[in-house]
Amino acid sequence: MTAQTFAIFCFVAFLIPVPLLAWLDRPRAKNREAAKPPGPR
Amino acid sequence: MYAGHLAFGLAIKAKEPRAPTWAVLLGVGLLDLLFGPFVLLGIERVTMTPGVPPGFFLDYIDWSHSLAMSLVWAGLFGAAFLGRGRAVAMVLAFSVFSHFLLDVPMHPPDLALWPGSSIHLGFGLWKSMPVGYWWVELWTIALCCAYYWVRARRLGTFGGRAGWATTTVLVLHILNSPWLAPSH
Numbered sequence: 001m002t003a004q005t006f007a008i009f010c011f012v013a014f015l016i017p018v019p020l021l022a023w024l025d026r027p028r029a030k031n032r033e034a035a036k037p038p039g040p041r
Numbered sequence: 042m043y044a045g046h047l048a049f050g051l052a053i054k055a056k057e058p059r060a061p062t063w064a065v066l067l068g069v070g071l072l073d074l075l076f077g078p079f080v081l082l083g084i085e086r087v088t089m090t091p092g093v094p095p096g097f098f099l100d101y102i103d104w105s106h107s108l109a110m111s112l113v114w115a116g117l118f119g120a121a122f123l124g125r126g127r128a129v130a131m132v133l134a135f136s137v138f139s140h141f142l143l144d145v146p147m148h149p150p151d152l153a154l155w156p157g158s159s160i161h162l163g164f165g166l167w168k169s170m171p172v173g174y175w176w177v178e179l180w181t182i183a184l185c186c187a188y189y190w191v192r193a194r195r196l197g198t199f200g201g202r203a204g205w206a207t208t209t210v211l212v213l214h215i216l217n218s219p220w221l222a223p224s225h
Contacts, residue, residue, distance in 0.1 A: 011076075024206040
């Protein structure tokens with residue numbers, strides 16, 4: 001692995017899990033209303 | 042440290058559920074997200090050391106990872122979220138700075154105080170414990186994930202699939218182990 005490949009690897013390795021973990025972190029359907037931030041709905 | 046940062050991000054989310062999950066996770070990884078392009082642009086330097094743990098030597102990472110720049114990136118990142126309230130912005134700023142704090146025990150002394158500083162921080166677990174560091178990080182992950190899981194169960198406003206989220210982080214840690222990581 002070259003330094004450039006390693007740099008791209010680090011970038012991708014931190015980027016890829018973000019949408020996946022954010023999706024897994026979504027509240028269950030029954031709790032979604034309670035999880036919404038306060039304000040006009 | 043890799044998965045440990047993500048686990049710490051989940052713990053931060055558990056502490057401040059109003060913070061957007063994607064922003065917290067981007068925050069904990071921001072310094073490494075900057076490091077990649079900085080290396081490609083020639084602003085920072087890394088040398089690969091196959092067979093010598095951890096498989097690379099970070100020659101110069103002052104613009105992404107120094108103490109002063111970590112605080113700068115944290116401030117800028119937090120400021121971008123001031124519209125969501127001061128508390129959320131502060132938490133997101135801390136998520137960025139947490140990367141530096143967690144890197145200090147792992148890195149050899151390559152974390153400068155500021156760009157160009159001759160003083161570097163880092164306790165060097167990567168080098169002094171070429172395999173043991175992985176177990177230390179695993180304990181960090183376990184503690185953070187346990188906190189996240191318990192809070193998710195208690196509050197219910199996040200972590201709908203907390204078990205899968207923590208499993209994902211654990212799998213990433215295994216993939217980044219001294220036995221499997223492509224950089225080793």
